[in-house]
Amino acid sequence: MSNIKAFVIKFKSLIGLIALCVIISIITPRFLNINNILNVLTQVSVNAIIAIGMSFVILTGGIDLSVGSILAISGAVAASIYIKTHSLFLALAVSIIIGALIGLINGALVSRGKIQPFIVTLATMTIFRGVTYVYTNGTPISGLLGKFSFIGNAKIIGIPFPVIITAIVFVITWYLINETRYGRYVYALGGNEDSARLSGINTEKIKTTVYLISGIAAAISGIIVTSRIGSASPNAGSGYELDAIAAVVLGGTSLSGGEGSITGTIIGAMIIGVLNNGLNLMNVSPFYQSIVKGLVILLAVLLDKKNKK
Template sequence: MNTSLKSKLLKNKSILALIVLCILISIITPRFLTLANITNVLNQVAVNAIIAIGMTFVILTGGIDLSVGSILAICGAVSAVTIKSTGSIVLAIVLPIIIGIFVGIINGVVISKGKIQAFVATLAVMTIFRGVTYVYTNGNPISSLPDSYNSIGNKMIGIIPLPVIITILVLVIAYYFLTKTRFGRYLYALGGNEDSARLSGINTNKIKTAAYVVCGAAAGLSGIIATSRIGSASPNAGTGFELDAIASVVIGGTSLAGGEGSVIGTIIGALIIGVLNNGLNLMNVSPFYQQIVKGAVILLAVLADKKSK
């Protein structure tokens, strides 16, 4: 195979994988390509995609954030209580995002200043805030939310769901910061070689903390969308979401070692996960087997990433 063609295929392997997956599923089940189903897939992908965009910032530094599912849960619960007690949609949106930022600061400071491994630190924060969510909700879902709030996760702008539009806006902002700002350049430099970045004058602790803040804010926003979409805030919300987010980032081509990747690739990875979930559901595949398939796809993505280096 021509070397330049091979390099192009490797560079765009995520897009090719998504196209092949869509073709295969559409052949197996014609229901996949209906407008209603495609809209449903995009709506389902939105929550994971926003979390995954935030996760990209963290993984680019060579870190990881296991607490995003718990952040989603506590932010969703706070959002639901706020809208029910005050009736203010603005407060119900702003307050949870502030909480997500606060948890991100905790993660960033503990990891950068405390010199604790990201896996251990965010695992502890995940457990703490899952417990906080249970205490805050008394272990019960918060439902009967107003229609004005539920419209955030269910409203259509023409034929496009509002959550998809929000995801696109988040993607554009994230892409701008990663490619057009000093913060983005520092983020890649930090992930490429932290010691070199520090010696070149970059405040690595500040950049690392900022990455976790972005991830926390993204998880907080996802909590609002997830809660408004189902009209209820569950203390169990977001369980396992960190795995889908990490999978989306890795499948999208971002290196777990840091310093390499993009949010465009992450969106493609999120779409692959979403299309795979939807296709398996349409084919009536047992949820138990779905876990096996998803795990195999993630493993293949990591192996392909290793082979391309």
């Protein structure tokens, strides 16, 4: 019995995802349609990539509320550069650099400025949302055609390109967090910062780099969102930070840091995506959808705390 309980606790996120898929497929058979499944995977890709970056931050005991604003400004800059130069490489490069720079600013303020991550990223969330409005003059940047639209809308061997990008990001970050010294340092920092520092780990450097990774992940998602809808809206990414945090928590990562996995985060993002899709297929009002999502997240946190006790 104890072995079964241990198995359930270890794989609770995956079991929850499977159970959710079974329940929704029984209620609405349309869920298992191949086109619908590909649609779910495409929709999940944006949140999954942001959540992967968020995982690094939360594993160190931090939080990043600025990812939605990074998504918006990165997408807007990529769109404007592409429209002016028709250079896809330049648009993507500058967009990712902007995400990385904002991440570095967040990381420097947290690690060297000794300011709480919540306060830092709340401030930069507001600042860069404002910067996006100024940059776009409050109006969407449209007219994105050609190569740029390929990123968010193309399929390779029937697989949506955003899903392929997500898979690549997952493989790289999984290796980084599980198979490198850097990954061990991230876990050590989240487990006990004082012990990590005393053991010789440069905790300031690790803190800074996790926000850098989060910024890059948000920028990649910004490019995908902008490409999918064919325009860059100054409102893009609003509320995405909450979905990303929810995916990380549902995936079993502790908000206090030091415990969790990238695989779990992907499963958490899938739970949110499947739940959203299922509620839409059942024609549930968006107002009630927010209530259901909130209750699911709260239940996940309560179960996690109970298992730890």
